[in-house]
Amino acid sequence: MSELKKEVAEYDDFVLLDIEEQYSMLPYKTLAFFKAAYALFDSEFYVKADDDIYLRPDRLSLLLAKERSHSQTYIGCMKKGPVFTDPKLKWFEPKGHMLGSEYFLHAYGPIYALSADVVSSLVALRNNSFRMFSNEDVTIGAWMLAMNVNHENEKALCQPECTTSSIAVWDIPKCSGLCEPEKKLLELHQKEVCSKSPTMEPDE
Numbered sequence: 001m002s003e004l005k006k007e008v009a010e011y012d013d014f015v016l017l018d019i020e021e022q023y024s025m026l027p028y029k030t031l032a033f034f035k036a037a038y039a040l041f042d043s044e045f046y047v048k049a050d051d052d053i054y055l056r057p058d059r060l061s062l063l064l065a066k067e068r069s070h071s072q073t074y075i076g077c078m079k080k081g082p083v084f085t086d087p088k089l090k091w092f093e094p095k096g097h098m099l100g101s102e103y104f105l106h107a108y109g110p111i112y113a114l115s116a117d118v119v120s121s122l123v124a125l126r127n128n129s130f131r132m133f134s135n136e137d138v139t140i141g142a143w144m145l146a147m148n149v150n151h152e153n154e155k156a157l158c159q160p161e162c163t164t165s166s167i168a169v170w171d172i173p174k175c176s177g178l179c180e181p182e183k184k185l186l187e188l189h190q191k192e193v194c195s196k197s198p199t200m201e202p203d204e
Helices: 002-011 023-040 057-065 116-124 136-146 181-189
Strands: 045-049 073-082 102-115 150-153
Touching (some): 023 116, 023 136, 045 057, 102 116
Parallel strands (some): 073 150
């Protein structure tokens, strides 16, 4: 932590949140992140991205820059699926009885974006007015379901391999991110299609 604080002091490239670092606290951490980002930066979109995905920020910026008719937008690789009620499973949901047998439409957790209007609504609410589920992506999805947001399904955010149009690459659905990310990130970056392909696909 001392090394991290030194880097922050020198480069101001991290935001340190005063929150306990453990998996069960991810929904609280995510909300704290959006509130901090909104206070620090004036942006049209705020992106939550895990550090174990291979990301093309240039393509992400083009995606976010598209004109949209709906000011409240939730962009991600959308999914539905069974609610895990077995405590032995990784994504067990203790409050599963509130959700039924299948999750509502929501974005995978490794990367998604919320428009400024959506984040401003989250910032305005008190922390104890939100229902928190065990899984962060489900929690965010539940909040989006309660708000009048436009769900934008973008498959380029959840590609298993680099392509000329992929934005985020990770080992879907085997891992929530890249399996063995320290090794895989380097391997992907050495591939020309991952790191050197043009931002936009060339015209035919």
